[in-house]
Amino acid sequence: MEDLSVRPELCESGPSKFEWTLAFIVLIVPFVSFFYADTAAFLMYEIKFAEGILHGDILMPYRDVVRVKSAMGWEISSLSVYDLPLNLVFGIWGIPLYLWCSRSGELVINFPESFLQMLYGKSVLLIAFIFSALLVYKICRAININSQKSRWGAYIYFTSAMSISVIGVVGQCDIFCVCLTLLGLLAYIKNDNKKFLFWFIIAIQFKQFAFFVFMPLLLLREKNLLKIAGKLFLLAVVMLLCNLPLMLVSESAKKRAGFTLGMLERLLYNRLPFFHGNLRVFIILFGALCIYCWLHEYKDSQDRDSINHHIIFTAMLSFIIFFTSFPSYPYWFMHMIPYLAIMSIYNRIDSRKFLLFESLSIAAVIFSNYCVYYWCYTPNNAINMLLHKLTGSPDLINVVAIVKNESYTVTNKAINFIVKLFKTQSIFNSIYFVCIWTCAWLALPRKVSNYTNLCYAQIII
Numbered sequence: 017m018e019d020l021s022v023r024p025e026l027c028e029s030g031p032s033k034f035e036w037t038l039a040f041i042v043l044i045v046p047f048v049s050f051f052y053a054d055t056a057a058f059l060m061y062e063i064k065f066a067e068g069i070l071h072g073d074i075l076m077p078y079r080d081v082v083r084v085k086s087a088m089g090w091e092i093s094s095l096s097v098y099d100l101p102l103n104l105v106f107g108i109w110g111i112p113l114y115l116w117c118s119r120s121g122e123l124v125i126n127f128p129e130s131f132l133q134m135l136y137g138k139s140v141l142l143i144a145f146i147f148s149a150l151l152v153y154k155i156c157r158a159i160n161i162n163s164q165k166s167r168w169g170a171y172i173y174f175t176s177a178m179s180i181s182v183i184g185v186v187g188q189c190d191i192f193c194v195c196l197t198l199l200g201l202l203a204y205i206k207n208d209n210k211k212f213l214f215w216f217i218i219a220i221q222f223k224q225f226a227f228f229v230f231m232p233l234l235l236l237r238e239k240n241l242l243k244i245a246g247k248l249f250l251l252a253v254v255m256l257l258c259n260l261p262l263m264l265v266s267e268s269a270k271k272r273a274g275f276t277l278g279m280l281e282r283l284l285y286n287r288l289p290f291f292h293g294n295l296r297v298f299i300i301l302f303g304a305l306c307i308y309c310w311l312h313e314y315k316d317s318q319d320r321d322s323i324n325h326h327i328i329f330t331a332m333l334s335f336i337i338f339f340t341s342f343p344s345y346p347y348w349f350m351h352m353i354p355y356l357a358i359m360s361i362y363n364r365i366d367s368r369k370f371l372l373f374e375s376l377s378i379a380a381v382i383f384s385n386y387c388v389y390y391w392c393y394t395p396n397n398a399i400n401m402l403l404h405k406l407t408g409s410p411d412l413i414n415v416v417a418i419v420k421n422e423s424y425t426v427t428n429k430a431i432n433f434i435v436k437l438f439k440t441q442s443i444f445n446s447i448y449f450v451c452i453w454t455c456a457w458l459a460l461p462r463k464v465s466n467y468t469n470l471c472y473a474q475i476i477i
Contacts, residue, residue: 062110
């Protein structure tokens with residue numbers, strides 16, 4: 017490790033322009049080199065909702081099947097199951113793409129033949145991610161972390177292996193919800209309860225994961241049960257209104273109902289034996305967190321720094337509970353990363369130990385995800401993207417044949433490699449579980465030493 021004792025300027029400033037440039041290159045190379053199948057579906061949603069907006073028919077994408085032709089020759093047909101706010105974002109961003117594609121008279125992009133169209137449609141995720149990094153910086157400043165350390169917080173978030181994996185390789189729309197949740201958290205820290213409620217209600221329409229931060233934070237500040245019920249009722253009304261387009265189209269409603277049922281099954285998947293039945297792990301842990309938040313009362317003598325610590329810790333712990341209680345897709349973990357980054361540079365936390373276990377946990381869960389959801393990282397997703405153009409055709413793996421146990425046309429060596437990886441998943445899961453809960457323990461709100469003079473350049477390097 018480089019000795020920074022003779023370079024104090026690194027400890028007294030944030031990341032340099034060179035470090036930010038390097039971080040951006042590390043992100044942008046996989047971003048322009050991979051195009052996941054779900055991202056292809058989002059691209060078609062952008063085109064269809066743009067068409068609906070321009071023609072004054074927002075129900076069109078819920079009625080019309082979206083067709084995506086893939087690199088492997090098969091075709092995806094899908095109806096949108098997302099709520100109206102997210103689809104409106106897709107539609108507004110997709111207007112130039114719609115005008116571009118409609119010149120040929122057919123609104124079907126033949127993947128992977130249209131690199132520029134694919135890159136434009138995906139770029140909205142990159143813009144949202146950069147905005148979320150800015151919000152991480154603003155939240156750090158709002159909780160009284162100095163400007164230099166706040167920039168390191170944003171840098172840690174921006175360069176997280178999970179951020180690069182989700183934004184650069186997989187490319188999912190969860191980042192929109194992350195941005196809105198961070199806006200709500202920023203308003204909460206500033207005691208702006210109206211904006212807090214507004215941003216979280218909108219965030220929940222993009223992805224319901226935001227509810228699992230909203231509820232504990234609401235209970236941490238509001239103790240009046242009637243007021244809590246009133247805010248939850250307002251949330252339910254907005255959700256109903258945003259779901260109305262889906263409810264008006266039977267096929268989309270059926271698909272959404274199946275998706276919701278699958279999510280509920282995931283939430284209640286992990287159980288503990290108890291008497292003649294079992295206990296649902298998520299209900300126990302999340303319920304305990306909510307009860308603690310409602311019972312917790314701030315003392316009049318409690319300083320603002322301690323209160324902010326409770327706020328960030330509560331948000332972080334909520335997602336740690338969430339992502340250790342049930343099976344999750346690789347891109348869902350993105351919701352947890354901002355809070356880990358903020359906590360890692362907090363004055364009351366020993367960043368050396370925290371970042372060590374945070375890095376181990378993220379590395380372990382990425383390897384675990386690769387073992388199970390290998391189709392998210394398959395070379396198929398690189399067809400006609402940057403690395404393919406520079407290095408030639410990748411070695412394609414027919415993941416559909418693997419999943420369906422059909423005859424496999426590629427070498428048995430590739431199959432054996434995937435099988436061996438799958439067998440190691442439990443080891444990676446165990447490392448992730450231990451390390452992420454160690455992070456929670458290290459971040460506990462308590463009287464600890466004030467780590468204000470740590471050199472973050474030294475820790476990261």
